[in-house]
Amino acid sequence: MIDLEQVRKVATLARLELSPEEEEQFTTQLNSILEYVEQLNQLDTADVPPTTRAIEVSNVTRADQKVTFSDRELVLNCAPDREDDYFKVPKILD
Amino acid sequence: MTSAAPAKTQYEAVIGLETHCQLSTETKIFSPSSTEFGADPNTHIDPVVMGMPGVLPVLNEKVLQYAVKAGLALNCQIAPYSKFDRKQYFYPDLPKNYQISQYDLPIAEHGWLEIELVDKKTKEVTRKRIGITRLHMEEDAGKLVHAGSDRLAGSTYSLVDYNRAGVPLVEIVSEPDLRTGQEAAEYAQELRRIMRYLGVSDGNMQEGSLRCDVNISVRPVGQEAFGTKVEIKNMNSFSAIQKAIEYEIDRQIAAIAAGEPIVQETRLWEEGSQRTISMRSKEGSSDYRYFPEPDIPPIEVSPQQLETWQAELPELPAQKRARYEADLGLSAYDARVLTDERAVAEYFERAIAAGADPKMAANWITQDIAAYLNAEKLTIDNIALTAEHLAEMVTMIDDGTISTKIAKDMLPELLTQGGSPKAIVEAKGLSQISDPEKIAAIIDEVLAAHPDELAKFRAGKTKLQGFFVGQIMKRTNGRVDPKLTNQLLVQKLKG
Numbered sequence: 234m235i236d237l238e239q240v241r242k243v244a245t246l247a248r249l250e251l252s253p254e255e256e257e258q259f260t261t262q263l264n265s266i267l268e269y270v271e272q273l274n275q276l277d278t279a280d281v282p283p284t285t286r287a288i289e290v291s292n293v294t295r296a297d298q299k300v301t302f303s304d305r306e307l308v309l310n311c312a313p314d315r316e317d318d319y320f321k322v323p324k325i326l327d
Numbered sequence: 328m329t330s331a332a333p334a335k336t337q338y339e340a341v342i343g344l345e346t347h348c349q350l351s352t353e354t355k356i357f358s359p360s361s362t363e364f365g366a367d368p369n370t371h372i373d374p375v376v377m378g379m380p381g382v383l384p385v386l387n388e389k390v391l392q393y394a395v396k397a398g399l400a401l402n403c404q405i406a407p408y409s410k411f412d413r414k415q416y417f418y419p420d421l422p423k424n425y426q427i428s429q430y431d432l433p434i435a436e437h438g439w440l441e442i443e444l445v446d447k448k449t450k451e452v453t454r455k456r457i458g459i460t461r462l463h464m465e466e467d468a469g470k471l472v473h474a475g476s477d478r479l480a481g482s483t484y485s486l487v488d489y490n491r492a493g494v495p496l497v498e499i500v501s502e503p504d505l506r507t508g509q510e511a512a513e514y515a516q517e518l519r520r521i522m523r524y525l526g527v528s529d530g531n532m533q534e535g536s537l538r539c540d541v542n543i544s545v546r547p548v549g550q551e552a553f554g555t556k557v558e559i560k561n562m563n564s565f566s567a568i569q570k571a572i573e574y575e576i577d578r579q580i581a582a583i584a585a586g587e588p589i590v591q592e593t594r595l596w597e598e599g600s601q602r603t604i605s606m607r608s609k610e611g612s613s614d615y616r617y618f619p620e621p622d623i624p625p626i627e628v629s630p631q632q633l634e635t636w637q638a639e640l641p642e643l644p645a646q647k648r649a650r651y652e653a654d655l656g657l658s659a660y661d662a663r664v665l666t667d668e669r670a671v672a673e674y675f676e677r678a679i680a681a682g683a684d685p686k687m688a689a690n691w692i693t694q695d696i697a698a699y700l701n702a703e704k705l706t707i708d709n710i711a712l713t714a715e716h717l718a719e720m721v722t723m724i725d726d727g728t729i730s731t732k733i734a735k736d737m738l739p740e741l742l743t744q745g746g747s748p749k750a751i752v753e754a755k756g757l758s759q760i761s762d763p764e765k766i767a768a769i770i771d772e773v774l775a776a777h778p779d780e781l782a783k784f785r786a787g788k789t790k791l792q793g794f795f796v797g798q799i800m801k802r803t804n805g806r807v808d809p810k811l812t813n814q815l816l817v818q819k820l821k822g
Contacts, residue, residue, distance in 0.1 A: 302373035319486035
């Protein structure tokens with residue numbers, strides 16, 4: 234179902250650094266989860282429309298009215314690093 | 328040893344555009360922070376923009392309305408059921424590590440727009456329909472400020488401003504129907520015109536409200552299969568779009584002719600050197616692992632709502648162009664110039680509604696008034712001359728009350744101070760002299776004042792007719808009817 238290569242790819246995409254032991258461990262665990270969920274495929278769903286949502290709600294919108302967030306400093310201070318009014322991040326290769 | 332030169336292969340380019348348009352809302356797509364451009368860094372941020380745990384994004388109703396209207400104006404089918412998805416990637420301009428976008432159920436699909444191409448030499452106009460694959464809503468990312476630029480090239484960090492993060496965009500994807508740089512630039516301009524007519528985006532390329540990415544490949548003419556596609560970014564004017572494409576077509580054809588492979592990559596247009604350069608591709612960036620956005624319920628546009636929005640659409644530039652040519656008898660060129668900006672088209676329409684001859688009104692607007700607007704960097708809304716007063720002036724020229732010259736002399740005052748041209752003409756006594764007896768009397772005076780010239784004329788120096796016309800105009804401040812004056816002058820000179 235899912236092999237070591239796929240686990241490595243997903244880890245790379247999610248920026249996770251896995252040790253060889255963890256790679257093995259997650260391959261086994263993910264497979265058992267997928268096998269469990271796979272049981273659903275025993276049902277014949279040919280005539281059942283796909284569910285995209287658990288709650289029947291649509292068109293939740295708000296008016297285009299400006300409200301300034303009251304505590305900008307709080308947001309800036311949540312970052313690991315800042316410089317003046319900027320968020321500071323490691324340099325990105327470009 | 329010689330060998331016959333192979334026939335030169337003809338190539339054609341296959342081009343598609345992805346255009347991002349910023350919607351003109353007050354607030355962000357999913358939160359009530361301001362979308363104002365040019366504010367101090369990180370002043371328009373809030374927990375939703377930053378993707379703090381536990382926040383709830385809620386769609387701005389204007390974004391939906393604007394996106395649907397844009398879709399309708401682009402002749403798209405509006406999805407009865409649409410949803411948002413998360414597009415995952417890691418880049419520091421994206422505070423949440425995902426962008427809320429639309430993946431498999433975009434708000435609008437399967438549309439088209441019509442571009443008009445004018446041949447530079449023959450002035451011949453051709454029209455071409457360009458398919459629109461899809462239009463979807465999404466949020467913009469923030470802006471990276473690379474600390475110190477060149478001087479601090481060794482700098483180890485970047486700075487991020489999230490003011491732009493969460494600003495509402497529509498992304499419009501064209502079919503690969505474009506073949507030249509000119510077509511692509513024209514497509515982008517028509518898209519901008521439509522967005523501005525709708526009032527859903529200001530289309531300002533300098534401020535990044537309109538951004539175009541180009542997908543381009545070349546293939547031998549007659550070949551079905553597409554060549555390898557290259558993406559070009561970073562063009563911030565319509566002429567840059569055209570030039571980048573023209574450069575890239577030449578580059579790709581040269582590479583193929585030399586037997587070099589085309590690499591699928593993203594290239595940047597460099598305005599300074601007028602060329603495209605290869606950009607290192609983001610590793611694994613093609614795998615976005617989209618999934619439905621769980622915080623935002625789906626969108627259902629009811630037929631009634633759709634009808635209301637459809638009814639609110641203005642007449643669009645292509646429709647105006649067609650109508651001006653067919654119903655008002657204007658040239659394709661005049662129709663194009665008049666309809667470029669909605670405000671100008673509406674000014675023109677008010678002038679003809681007030682009785683102005685369409686061709687005359689078109690000439691005044693596209694020539695004298697346009698020249699003034701250009702010189703003063705004004706828009707048509709900023710001039711004192713109302714469309715109704717323009718109509719009054721044009722009608723006075725049309726019925727012979729004033730000459731075109733008098734109108735041109737009056738124009739600066741009308742543009743800056745306004746007022747009724749009729750009242751000005753009456754107050755200053757500028758009306759045209761069209762009584763043949765009065766004109767004849769003036770001609771007699773002029774001829775009497777210049778006996779030498781008259782003698783020379785009668786001796787065969789007929790070029791002097793222009794001299795006499797000039798003297799008559801000078802004496803009357805250009806108020807005499809020029810046609811009648813010439814007729815009478817010729818009679819008198821010969822007589």
